[in-house]
Amino acid sequence: MTFPVPLTGVVPPVCTPLTPEREVDVPSLLRLVDHLVEGGVHGLFLLGSTSEAAFLTDRQRRQVVSAVVGHVGGQLPVIAGAIDMTTPRVLDHVTAVTAAGAQAVVVTAPFYTRTHPAEIVHHYRRLAAVSAVPVIAYDIPMAVHTKLPADLVLELAADGVLAGLKDSSGDLGAFREVVTGARAHAGFSVLTGSELIVDSALALGADGCVPGLGNVDPHGYVRLYRLCRAGDWAGARAEQERLCALFGLVGVGDPARMGGGSSALGAFKAALRLRGIIDCPVTAEPQVPLSGEETEKVGKFLAAAGLL
Template structure:
């Protein structure tokens, strides 16, 4: 992958299977990669939010990089998250990911520190200057507390700093603005990917290039069908598939009020993969609260209704 124009389609953010003692379960991870490739995905994104990157020590990150990139062996592009608080820390992750053979890097704005848009621009310029592969911005204001504006993103795209965007902001109007400004500035090589599982059909209709869906770990075939229907202009089929996936996505709420929303969602994805026989354990990283037996039983009900087990 040499430019953003090739980055499109379904690119799931790969979960990180863990053993009961919280080591990376590499056997399960390779099975998960095969499950996604068998589903027809167009690329993989490792070490993002669905990968529990914020919880993984550096050694675990390197194990994920080496396992996935080695197993994929060039079949599809592999994007690696280099997510950390500030540019000097991110640059360390850049070096490791590039050495491991990542085809592209994904970074958020700085976090913990309070930053100005001019400092966010310096952050991305610093990362890109240290990378021999394309850099993609990850717009995640719920965690980073900074919203990446269309003007900033496309200014950096025009400079050659950013190759694309993963938009997990939940701001559909903001996504449309990026797509409109991209067209106005003739920056068609700047890839725009939605991170929403629930509005993929509308994002593709607006002109987005693809989707990075956490639920795609559980049902990659469904998102591939959705993307293919949209690609051929069959919007009725795309909407039907999106509505089916919308119903399946309700499994993320099984944890209810006794754990955080992220713990519930990531736990549900892993429980679904465990129930489908893809990974050996549904373990989530500490200090997340694990799903209990009743929660997992509700995940199983959702999978049964979706005819996935």
């Protein structure tokens, strides 16, 4: 299929199911994809933060993209993260995921070293000059320790360097600035990465959402998107509030023994296992697994949301 411009709707960052030996569990991955497609999602984002891309080897990254692209057969857009520390390393990932069939790449600012805005601009311009597919910026300062300034994003949008922005910054004011400015750039997509403010983001004029919780409840996020697009803001608010309550499952992990990432990703995978979609809830090392008691708490959140 032709890559849609702009990209709109619900585009979940697809979890990467693993075997107990921490290899990619391809059968579970494809069942998850079927679950998302059946839920009505509008695209798939592979190799993002929720996909545990930072923990996967280059071989596993290619394996994920090849398996999913081959399975969906063009039914809906498949985009893939090309996330790494520096421009040369990202260029290698762009080549790999594009060869595997990704229709767009999602790229953060460089990280590890301190990066000046001029260097970020050069990074994206270099990638866009080489990439055979559209480049979408990924603003996630919690992970890369750099906030993408709105004026930088809009400059690159105006020049055709960037095809969109996936915003996981938590800065709603800056997000609004990009949404407002993007109206001058036809085809530029602005997507929120927040599970909790999708209705607000769409009301501001965002094109869609990239919710990690959408793995667990794609039907809910698609329903929310449709309610917003229909202008049923009361219905949308009620659905958003149900999803906000469900999102509480990311906090089941004991903070005395694990980080927030282990808790959230472990909870998503535990929920998918409890729903019968994946075989094993293991997360990549060195993340700490959920206990049996914590997994039971995940089940209670699912039951309360009507998902068990």
